Amino acid sequence: MRLQVLGTAAGGGVPQWNCACPGCSGARAHPGRRRRHASLAVQTDDGCHVVNATPDIADQIEACAWLRPGPGPRQSPLKGVILTDAELDHTIGLLRLREADTLEVRATPAVRQALGPFADLLRPYLQLSWADADTIPVSGKRPRYAADAPESASSAGWVSALRLTDGAATVIYAPAMGVWPDELDAACAAADCVIIEGTFWDDDEPRRTGISAKTATQMGHLPITATMERLSRLPGRCLYTHLNNTNPLVDPAAEQHKVLAELGVEVAADGMVIDL
Template identity: 35%
Template sequence: MKIKILGSSAGGGFPQWNCNCGNCEGVRRGSVRATPRTQSSIAVTANGEDWLLVNASPDLLTQAAANPDMQPARRIRDSGIAAVLVVDSQIDHVTGLLMLRERSTPLPLYTTDAVWDDLTGGFPVAPILSHYCGIERRSVALDGEPFEVAGLSGVQVTALPLNSKAPPYSPHRETPVRGDNIGLVITNRYTGRRVFYAPGLGVVGPQVLKAMRDADLLLVDGTFWTSDEMIRLDLSDKTAADMGHLPQSGRGGMIEVLDSIGPRNVEDVKGVASPQPVRKVLIHINNTNPILVEDGSERGVLVDHGIEVGSDGMTFEL
């Protein structure tokens, strides 16, 4: 099973088109060591040809061009995207669905009921696509049972409800419902290795912590460094928690959570167990986050804690 980070930035990308914060202005002028990033998405494959796209970023066309291995070119019009799964209905995770309208067959789309309500109501992507390729909606259950995606033989996906925020246009923005936001456990059924994926993670409850501790690879919310990051920069009056994100620093922050996750005992082909380190990677990084500066002190803190900063194109074999 191969997992590829297509986009590692939060909504708006990095640099954000209208932002002149120190990070964005610095990367444009070359005065800071930082790498541009597109908006949040990953892709998963079992055979290297058919891919599950997890979240459809507004930058999808750029991401497809940057990853030619996702274009198998089996016919005059073709794509390696076998299906799409969205973990929420945030604009930076669903707008790219509109870019898939040229398909000749309905797009298989996996969503929870709450997300499907948003995509047929407040942000009517599904009705719009009904005039083009159409959508073949497949329900994502929240009962803890794994399911498989056509074209990804041996790959199982399990959805976990998360405490986060629905998008501002959603009728349940301030009154969350189960399924507004999910994390995913993606497992290679043949090797038993798994990834926990959660680009929007506001609270780490017992079920989520267990999933993190059972994973070999963590791709988790790296949106903000501090709770008041946007407030201090006079870019918003909302805290990280108000926007459904757990900051890295501070008491109970993502660094502290990740520090609590030790090596996993993994059996080899002879059944002998040995401790294997868990790879910890931050994704969905906001353009204001100082961890984007590669030689900055905040990046150094992450290095000291064994935490990586995700970037576009990173690939993992599990």
């Protein structure tokens, strides 16, 4: 299995278009600090997929050599998209893929149901097919636009950790998670690589920086300080992704990078290639 990290930012990206916080301003002044929306390209025996369809998806495909089209004039190696949830930052890129002839979307029943309006919009352009993904539920948080969706047996599938496998290689990818269930513990212990959410450094960060009246946990995001010790004990390679622009880690000089380095945990970077 080959992975390429296509983006490592939470919703809005770094910089976010309407934000002049220190993290976003720093990324404007230093283009090397820019982070696109969190996404992952995956190449396996089963073909090439992108995990989550972000607002940056067209640029992200161009940035990944093995996702570029060819040799035919309209021949793309991209077989489909695998979704961890139905949040707009992870799904709006589906509309950007409307030039495709066919597209497979792997998602839970809850996510598929929420994306009904997307499917309606795309139907006149391309043939969408749906399939299940190999997932572990990690939050019941719904997107705001689906707040009124009826409760159903599929409600457990609103936010998932994905298990990606190819032969003996296994990767766990969870860019957002509100809880760490025992099932995820077992899956991470058996994985060669674990890439999970690093939206916020600590629980109070959203309140301290003034972006929310809620803590990170109340917003449905386990902060890094709540998961880093656990990651340090895992046998596989562990990386954080989905950094919010308030996260001190968006500054390469931040002390927090040393804390993670001492634990042997990495921060994913846009463009990073991981071969397993």
